[in-house]
Amino acid sequence: MKVRINLNQTKYPIYIGKNISSKSDKILKSNSIYSNKYLFIVDYNVPYRLVKKIIIKFKSKEIFIKRILFKEKNKSLKTVENILKLLEDKNFTRNDSLISVGGGICGDVCGFVSSIFKRGIKFINVPTTLLSQVDSSIGGKTGVNTTGGKNMVGTFYQPSIVISDLVFLDSLPKKEIICGYAEILKHSLISDKKFFDYLKKNHQKIFNKDSSHLKKSIFKSCLIKKKIVESDEKESNLRKTLNFGHTFAHAFESTKGYSKNLNHGEAVLLGICAAINFGYDRKILNKKDFKKIYEHLNDLKYSDLNKFFKRKDINKIVTFMQRDKKNKNNLINLILIKSVSKPILNNVYNKSTIKRFIQKLIN
Numbered sequence: 348m349k350v351r352i353n354l355n356q357t358k359y360p361i362y363i364g365k366n367i368s369s370k371s372d373k374i375l376k377s378n379s380i381y382s383n384k385y386l387f388i389v390d391y392n393v394p395y396r397l398v399k400k401i402i403i404k405f406k407s408k409e410i411f412i413k414r415i416l417f418k419e420k421n422k423s424l425k426t427v428e429n430i431l432k433l434l435e436d437k438n439f440t441r442n443d444s445l446i447s448v449g450g451g452i453c454g455d456v457c458g459f460v461s462s463i464f465k466r467g468i469k470f471i472n473v474p475t476t477l478l479s480q481v482d483s484s485i486g487g488k489t490g491v492n493t494t495g496g497k498n499m500v501g502t503f504y505q506p507s508i509v510i511s512d513l514v515f516l517d518s519l520p521k522k523e524i525i526c527g528y529a530e531i532l533k534h535s536l537i538s539d540k541k542f543f544d545y546l547k548k549n550h551q552k553i554f555n556k557d558s559s560h561l562k563k564s565i566f567k568s569c570l571i572k573k574k575i576v577e578s579d580e581k582e583s584n585l586r587k588t589l590n591f592g593h594t595f596a597h598a599f600e601s602t603k604g605y606s607k608n609l610n611h612g613e614a615v616l617l618g619i620c621a622a623i624n625f626g627y628d629r630k631i632l633n634k635k636d637f638k639k640i641y642e643h644l645n646d647l648k649y650s651d652l653n654k655f656f657k658r659k660d661i662n663k664i665v666t667f668m669q670r671d672k673k674n675k676n677n678l679i680n681l682i683l684i685k686s687v688s689k690p691i692l693n694n695v696y697n698k699s700t701i702k703r704f705i706q707k708l709i710n
């Protein structure tokens with residue numbers, strides 16, 4: 348399966364399938380990507396036997412491999428510097444390639460390095476988590492965290508090619524599957540009613556890593572993000588709808604101090620829950636769709652904020668929501684939906700409205 352991303356300045360393909368990464372050399376060749384040197388940056392938790400299967404085919408080239416245990420903590424300028432140093436030491440030129448084999452962190456860091464080394468070298472992304480296959484590998488956002496916050500420094504830089512191999516998902520822990528699923532669900536809610544109905548019916552098969560359902564949902568998700576990114580590459584308008592559920596979600600994660608007890612996917616599911624409740628309260632979201640989405644979140648066990656937060660957390664949550672990047676003039680900006688697949692931008696509310704609403708949810 349293939350999805351083509353067509354942007355003003357560049358285009359590139361995303362290949363999706365099981366065991367396709369072992370044919371990476373051929374895929375690159377068929378897309379006329381030739382380099383003399385390749386630096387593989389590999390997430391430590393990716394089974395190395397799968398990495399070997401890719402690398403063995405590159406044996407006629409000059410290849411370098413660096414395995415890194417990626418965490419949000421080292422999604423940093425220090426790691427960027429270390430990789431830049433490797434490229435410099437090995438005399439990489441603009442025609443050479445950096446290949447990321449890992450999740451969203453590895454991909455964001457490698458994309459950023461590729462965009463700044465000699466003002467841009469070839470970047471090949473092999474995403475190995477469900478989240479990176481359905482979300483972060485599409486659309487060219489790269490970056491790292493600073494003391495100022497998450498993804499504070501970064502660029503828009505598109506890869507030359509993305510190879511999404513389902514074989515990597517075999518070793519992915521269940522709690523990581525939920526991160527990808529939350530973004531898949533978000534994609535369906537902002538743009539595809541039929542896909543939402545499909546997820547509602549088949550989500551358990553996705554959680555059980557059934558190949559054909561995984562493949563279908565990865566493909567669908569890529570198509571949705573493709574459409575959005577192609578119409579608004581630099582996030583001036585429509586791309587903002589990808590933040591659906593995220594203003595709440597980021598505040599939930601921050602309130603919990605990014606603890607393992609609430610990962611990004613779980614926070615997004617709770618964020619979607621808060622956003623649909625808010626939309627329904629304000630008579631923006633219709634009752635039928637509210638009920639359908641609520642039921643699904645209930646099946647997933649993410650329809651009750653009280654399981655995760657106490658009343659004493661409310662002030663913290665509101666304060667974090669006020670710091671959201673989308674806000675202007677001290678007002679809190681939310682992405683809402685009118686119905687499944689009909690998002691609306693620029694809904695602004697003051698702090699006390701949001702606080703009263705969260706007090707209703709957490710009691």
Ligand SMILES: NC(=O)c1ccc[n+]([C@@H]2O[C@H](COP(=O)([O-])OP(=O)(O)OC[C@H]3O[C@@H](n4cnc5c(N)ncnc54)[C@H](O)[C@@H]3O)[C@@H](O)[C@H]2O)c1
Pocket residue numbers: 390391392393394417418419422449450451452453455475476477478479482483484485486487488489498515516518519520523526
């Ligand atoms: N660029 C974008 O548009 C965009 C969009 C969404 C998220 N992001 C970024 O993506 C990051 C999250 O990505 P993620 O969820 O992939 O997290 P991640 O990269 O931290 O990977 C999750 C965990 O899975 C492990 N892992 C990776 N592949 C594995 C495999 N095949 N088998 C077993 N374990 C494996 C990793 O070591 C890590 O522990 C965040 O930093 C976020 O800011 C970027």
Ligand SMILES: [Zn+2]
Pocket residue numbers: 530593611615
């Ligand atoms: Zn997200």
